[in-house]
Amino acid sequence: MTSLVFNGEAFLPGKIVCVGRNYVDHIKELGNDMPDDMVVFCKPNTAVSDSLLAEQDEPLHYEAELCFLVSDDDLTGVGIGLDLTKRNLQNELKKKGLPWERAKAFDGAATFSYFVPVPEDLSKLTFTLHIDNELMQQGDPSLMIYSPETILLELSRFMTLNDDDIIMTGTPKGVGTVKEGSQFVGRVYYDHELLIEHTWIGQ
Numbered sequence: 001m002t003s004l005v006f007n008g009e010a011f012l013p014g015k016i017v018c019v020g021r022n023y024v025d026h027i028k029e030l031g032n033d034m035p036d037d038m039v040v041f042c043k044p045n046t047a048v049s050d051s052l053l054a055e056q057d058e059p060l061h062y063e064a065e066l067c068f069l070v071s072d073d074d075l076t077g078v079g080i081g082l083d084l085t086k087r088n089l090q091n092e093l094k095k096k097g098l099p100w101e102r103a104k105a106f107d108g109a110a111t112f113s114y115f116v117p118v119p120e121d122l123s124k125l126t127f128t129l130h131i132d133n134e135l136m137q138q139g140d141p142s143l144m145i146y147s148p149e150t151i152l153l154e155l156s157r158f159m160t161l162n163d164d165d166i167i168m169t170g171t172p173k174g175v176g177t178v179k180e181g182s183q184f185v186g187r188v189y190y191d192h193e194l195l196i197e198h199t200w201i202g203q
């Protein structure tokens with residue numbers, strides 16, 4: 001299993017809990033309906049990879065997301081992650097009203113930067129994704145329908161969160177396919193100061 005790093009120390013991630021449709025612009029971009037309730041799905045920890053795959057049966061779509069590490073029922077670490085998606089298959093599954101695991105939970109369906117301790121005011125976090133030096137995605141809690149704190153509360157109503165579980169908070173507009181050889185750089189800022197920078201190369 002792929003380990004991750006929090007505050008300089010390796011850990012094995014637990015389950016990955018993902019929020020879907022959390023940014024209005026992304027909902028419009030994919031032509032989805034506005035959700036009545038928070039959209040939630042999970043990836044198993046076997047989905048976590050160090051590598052950014054460009055293809056797995058079909059071309060993969062990237063979704064850059066602000067991610068949180070859970071411990072003691074709280075958000076204790078922050079990082080940036082890519083929710084990799086088989087978009088064609090997901091669209092087929094959606095049409096049939098079937099679960100998304102085949103399109104979202106496969107080996108290699110999630111990759112993360114290192115995590116650092118959460119700063120005091122989560123509303124001052126922002127993140128960007130550049131592909132080959134071009135800004136493709138940017139997001140922050142002010143653009144989210146459900147803030148990180150609200151996500152934690154809502155999840156806790158029906159699901160136990162264990163230490164080392166990870167929450168992915170949804171993606172803003174600008175998703176697209178991963179190209180082999182492309183350089184992906186994810187950055188997280190706190191109050192405009194760089195907190196995290198991580199590079200992946202599409203493989």
Ligand code: MG
Pocket residue numbers: 018019020063065083170171
């Ligand atoms: Mg996503």
